[in-house]
Structure formats: structure tokens, C-alpha cells
Amino acid sequence: MQSQKDTICAISTAQGMGAIAVIRLSGQESIAISEKLFVPAKEGKQLANEKANTIHFGSISDGDKDIDEVLISIFKAPHSFTGEEVVEIACHGAPYIQQQILQLLTKHGARLAAAGEFTQRAFLNGKMDLSQAEAVADLIASRSEAARRVALQQMRGGFSNELINLRTQLLNFISLIELELDFSEEDVEFANRDELTKLVDEIQALLKKLTNSFSLGNAIKNGIPVAIVGHTNAGKSTLLNTLLQEDKAIVSDIHGTTRDVIEDTINIEGISFRFIDTAGIRATKDEIETLGIERTYDKISKATIVLLMLDVNDPDKKIHEAISDIKKRLNDYQQLIVVINKTDLADASIIKQRFAIDSFHELSSTDTIVPISAKQQLNIDVLTNALLKTVNLSAIDNDEVIVTNVRHYEALQKSYEAILRVSEGLSNGISGDFLAQDIREVLHFLGEITGHINTDEVLGNIFKNFCIGK
Known part of the structure; x- marks a missing residue:
């Protein structure tokens, strides 16, 4: 991953000729860099002094040379897609104009964004979790109404909320089990085994349902063969x-x-x-x-x-x-x-x-x-x-959670195998330290889906498949 301190820029609309193109910047210098190029139609206006979520008309200039008339939208941290200062420049869609503006932005301190870097920053800044970030790519790539609806439901956190609820309940129990281990000599039981068994059964059923939904989700995403x-x-x-x-x-x-x-x-x-x-x-x-x-x-x-x-x-x-x-x-x-x-x-x-x-x-x-x-x-x-x-x-139609991502499916399978071991351990009355180990595995695999547990390699593999500008 490149430095998150850089201000990045990219064309966010489709490549090629069009009526309008949008060039996006994100980073702490976004407004300052834009101001070096922007000549407001209203004399004396300064972008740095303008309110967030406002649009301003003017032109982009390179010294005495006017490049294009534009509209500039300002979004201030943390209330933006990436959680940083964001500026969007809407210019005319000629490829030459787009490239001229990009060159001026890089000349004044921005750098070209890598594939998916805007969404990656949104994830790293806590604006969305990893499963929601992946849903952004799915939404852009959706080729049918069903694929669009499923991706939008995931982007809004439907899948994430299910997993967060599971992790929260398991974290509460593992905390109690580990507390028991601290008082092992007193032979006390803080985690009610009957309640834990009931919870494990519910989680097991939900994980099975989510895993089974992948056959439908994969078909919706890629077309039913x-x-x-x-x-x-x-x-x-x-x-x-x-x-x-x-x-x-x-x-x-x-x-x-x-x-x-x-x-x-x-x-x-x-x-x-x-x-x-x-x-x-x-x-x-x-x-x-x-x-x-x-x-x-x-x-x-x-x-x-x-x-x-x-x-x-x-x-x-x-x-x-x-x-x-x-x-x-x-x-x-x-x-x-x-x-x-x-x-x-x-x-x-x-x-x-x-x-x-x-x-x-x-x-x-x-x-x-x-x-x-x-x-x-x-x-x-x-x-x-x-x-x-x-x-x-x-x-x-009922907006049920449908798994469409292979990475999520594999992590859910591993979570399901681990929760089966927890269930078996409860039935056999195994000690709390072994139960805690299996529960930690469930938490680990669920955390991989949302990004609570991640590595640079996983992030790199996910975001490299995004389009530039998103």
C-alpha cells in the first residue's frame, strides 16, 4: 500500500469521450491543490473558506491558459466517501481536457491513485468494512437487477450487520470463559454452558444458511449457467x-x-x-x-x-x-x-x-x-x-443476506467447521481453554470477512481488481 498521507487523484467516470467527466481528489491537500488551479466565477471566493457539500462554478487554468469551465464539489473530513477531504471536478468529457487537468493536479502535489485506492481509504478510515468495500466493486460490475440489488444490500451493511452481531455475542462468551481460566483454582463457572450451547446452535444454523446462499449468490453475480x-x-x-x-x-x-x-x-x-x-x-x-x-x-x-x-x-x-x-x-x-x-x-x-x-x-x-x-x-x-x-x-425480494463473494464463502465454511468443533466440545464437556481456542477460530474467520483481521496481502488482492478512480 502506498502512503495514506498523499493526496490522490483520478478520473472517476468511464474512460473515453463523454459529455461530462468527473475527476476526484482525496487527501488533506485536496482543497489546497484544487485552489491553485481554480478561478472562481465570483471574484474573491476561496474554496478553503467555503462550506462542505457545496458546488462552485469557475474555470481551471494553467497560468494564463484557460483549460475548461468546471463545477467543483467540496466534501470535508470526516463526512466524505473516503473520510478525508474530497474534491470532485466536473469538466467537459474530452479526453484531452481530462488529461490536462490530471497533469496540473499532479504538478501541484497530487499523485495518480492506484486501482481501488479511494475505496481502500474509505475502509482504512472506518467509513465501511471490507465486505462493504468489496460490494462497491460488485455494484459497479453488476449486469442485472438482481446483482445490483444484492450488491447494494451488502454495501449498505446487511451482511456486515449479521457478522458483527455474531462476533459480539461470541466475544461476550469468550470473555467469560477466559475469566474462568483466571479463576481455575476456585472452580467457578461464569459462562453458562446451556446459554452457550443455545447460542452455538443458532450461529451454526445461520452460518449454514449463509454458506448455502452462495450457490444462488454466485449465480446472480456471474449469470446462472x-x-x-x-x-x-x-x-x-x-x-x-x-x-x-x-x-x-x-x-x-x-x-x-x-x-x-x-x-x-x-x-x-x-x-x-x-x-x-x-x-x-x-x-x-x-x-x-x-x-x-x-x-x-x-x-x-x-x-x-x-x-x-x-x-x-x-x-x-x-x-x-x-x-x-x-x-x-x-x-x-x-x-x-x-x-x-x-x-x-x-x-x-x-x-x-x-x-x-x-x-x-x-x-x-x-x-x-x-x-x-x-x-x-x-x-x-x-x-x-x-x-x-x-x-x-x-x-x-425480501432483501435476505446472499453471499456472492468466493472469499466470504471460504471464510464462512471455515467458521462453520470451527463452530461445529465448539458444539462437539460442549457436548463432550471439554475444558474452557479448548472451547476458547475454537471460538477464537470462529472469530478469526468472521473477522477476515469484515476486515477486523486483515493483512496487506489480502487488501492488495482485493483492491487491485477495482477500477481506477474508485
């Missing part, structure tokens, strides 16, 4: 093109046209789905097609949702074999939707009777059958509704 699989010529590529509303994949009556994986993402009612069109499954001697089929099975193992495409005119035996083959490859966390395609070529009443869910012993109550015609775009809305039902939308 949906593998479209099935036999050749079942209509997989046609379905992909229909969903994307473009000719992404080649469609042909020739078997084995799709030999590699084709991916694209679409947004359905605020949820991103990452569709993966795969090579058709069949017995083949073609080496290239065989490699494609191997990749199909690999994508099945990594998908959250599997769309098994079947031709409505396929014989029963072929359909049952396809369902059995796919079901064997799925785990308990994957959702199967059986898509019966080409329904425009068959009688509706026969389809309804033949493809009722209870006609397939291979399927469970969580599986779904959706008859469609990808070519004629029939029942596509029914399919998209089935996709949405696989997502726990109620958790998003």
Missing part, C-alpha cells in the same frame, strides 16, 4: 437463437452441426442466465464431434440448470434413455427442465397425455416438463417462467 443438451437435431441451436433473438448458432438438418460449445447471456426479468449450447449427444466416430460431446458432459456437470431438449416425435424408449442418462449425471443442487420440442408437428392432446410428469419414473417432483416449438416460438414464455422458478426470487 444453463446447459442446453440433448440428441442431435433436437432443436438446441434453434432454441438458443430464439432466446437470444439472433442467429448465434448455426441451424441445419444435418446431424452433428454443433461441435463446440456456444455461450451467451440474456437477462430475464432482472436475472442473468448464461445459456450454453452444446454438441448433440450421439454415438459417432468423428474425432472432432466426439471432443464436442465430451465438452457437453463437462458443461452439464457445471450447470445450475440443465435443459434437456427432446424431439416430440422420438420413440418412448429413446426419450426415457435420454432422461435416465442425464439424471445420472446431475447432483442434488442442479435443476432439470425437460423441453419437448417441435410440438407444432404433433397433436396437442397426445402431447399432453404422453408427456405428463407422472409418465416418467426417472423424474422427480422438482423436475419440470415444458412442451415448446423453438422454430415457431410457441410456449417460450412458459419456458422462461420455468427458468425463473428455479431461482429463489423470494430471497432477493
Whole structure:
């Protein structure tokens, strides 16, 4: 980490041409440096004497040379994003103007900010904890309404508050247990073991819930992976093109046209789905097609949702074999939707009777059958509704805490393993010093998430992935 005493500057808006650009400064010399360049429209005005949270019109000049007309916003410590003096210069968005202003700022004592350094300072100055800082990056990178809502909820401290409450309760108990150790010769008990057992059970359940939420959170953040699989010529590529509303994949009556994986993402009612069109499954001697089929099975193992495409005119035996083959490859966390395609070529009443869910012993109550015609775009809305039902939308709508960060997930897993040892120790009546050791481990891993416990290496890895200016 570079010195926190420096005054830093960077362009905070997107790089390139635009109507307006914002250049941000943070540090104890922000206002003083800005004043060296700023010529106020109102003669005699001095930025240092102006109130916080005010905006001032004027121009930026390099000696006798006017650079641009600007608006300057002033924020004074500690009431700013970083907790320091902050100045934001809104200028016209020409890249040349932006660079000229940056050069003048560095000439007068500021330095260019590193990636994520503004948010890092906000963390170091206690304006937010580490999980909130990471949520800032997630909010900037959000590509769907669900991702935005989850990131905003975390940035406002929803996740942090859960963890702070857990740590506070555990700290109270560990203090009592360690007090017992100081009076071990008197054989006194300050920490009520029944109350501790109750607390440990509650924490264990909450940690399990938070850990389990990661599968949903990761999908929301990166797009829910949906593998479209099935036999050749079942209509997989046609379905992909229909969903994307473009000719992404080649469609042909020739078997084995799709030999590699084709991916694209679409947004359905605020949820991103990452569709993966795969090579058709069949017995083949073609080496290239065989490699494609191997990749199909690999994508099945990594998908959250599997769309098994079947031709409505396929014989029963072929359909049952396809369902059995796919079901064997799925785990308990994957959702199967059986898509019966080409329904425009068959009688509706026969389809309804033949493809009722209870006609397939291979399927469970969580599986779904959706008859469609990808070519004629029939029942596509029914399919998209089935996709949405696989997502726990109620958790998003109710603003429940959803874990989206891999680092948080790993720390929660370690916390959960440690709290299990505490629970086991209480059941076996182990001594307070061993209990205290396991509780300290829980506190350590929870503290890693919020930044109560951190290292420069962890901070460096987190903030290097931020954009410059944030």
C-alpha cells in the first residue's frame, strides 16, 4: 500500500469521450491543490473558506491558459466517501481536457491513485468494512437487477450487520470463559454452558444458511449457467437463437452441426442466465464431434440448470434413455427442465397425455416438463417462467443476506467447521481453554470477512481488481 498521507487523484467516470467527466481528489491537500488551479466565477471566493457539500462554478487554468469551465464539489473530513477531504471536478468529457487537468493536479502535489485506492481509504478510515468495500466493486460490475440489488444490500451493511452481531455475542462468551481460566483454582463457572450451547446452535444454523446462499449468490453475480443438451437435431441451436433473438448458432438438418460449445447471456426479468449450447449427444466416430460431446458432459456437470431438449416425435424408449442418462449425471443442487420440442408437428392432446410428469419414473417432483416449438416460438414464455422458478426470487425480494463473494464463502465454511468443533466440545464437556481456542477460530474467520483481521496481502488482492478512480 502506498502512503495514506498523499493526496490522490483520478478520473472517476468511464474512460473515453463523454459529455461530462468527473475527476476526484482525496487527501488533506485536496482543497489546497484544487485552489491553485481554480478561478472562481465570483471574484474573491476561496474554496478553503467555503462550506462542505457545496458546488462552485469557475474555470481551471494553467497560468494564463484557460483549460475548461468546471463545477467543483467540496466534501470535508470526516463526512466524505473516503473520510478525508474530497474534491470532485466536473469538466467537459474530452479526453484531452481530462488529461490536462490530471497533469496540473499532479504538478501541484497530487499523485495518480492506484486501482481501488479511494475505496481502500474509505475502509482504512472506518467509513465501511471490507465486505462493504468489496460490494462497491460488485455494484459497479453488476449486469442485472438482481446483482445490483444484492450488491447494494451488502454495501449498505446487511451482511456486515449479521457478522458483527455474531462476533459480539461470541466475544461476550469468550470473555467469560477466559475469566474462568483466571479463576481455575476456585472452580467457578461464569459462562453458562446451556446459554452457550443455545447460542452455538443458532450461529451454526445461520452460518449454514449463509454458506448455502452462495450457490444462488454466485449465480446472480456471474449469470446462472444453463446447459442446453440433448440428441442431435433436437432443436438446441434453434432454441438458443430464439432466446437470444439472433442467429448465434448455426441451424441445419444435418446431424452433428454443433461441435463446440456456444455461450451467451440474456437477462430475464432482472436475472442473468448464461445459456450454453452444446454438441448433440450421439454415438459417432468423428474425432472432432466426439471432443464436442465430451465438452457437453463437462458443461452439464457445471450447470445450475440443465435443459434437456427432446424431439416430440422420438420413440418412448429413446426419450426415457435420454432422461435416465442425464439424471445420472446431475447432483442434488442442479435443476432439470425437460423441453419437448417441435410440438407444432404433433397433436396437442397426445402431447399432453404422453408427456405428463407422472409418465416418467426417472423424474422427480422438482423436475419440470415444458412442451415448446423453438422454430415457431410457441410456449417460450412458459419456458422462461420455468427458468425463473428455479431461482429463489423470494430471497432477493425480501432483501435476505446472499453471499456472492468466493472469499466470504471460504471464510464462512471455515467458521462453520470451527463452530461445529465448539458444539462437539460442549457436548463432550471439554475444558474452557479448548472451547476458547475454537471460538477464537470462529472469530478469526468472521473477522477476515469484515476486515477486523486483515493483512496487506489480502487488501492488495482485493483492491487491485477495482477500477481506477474508485
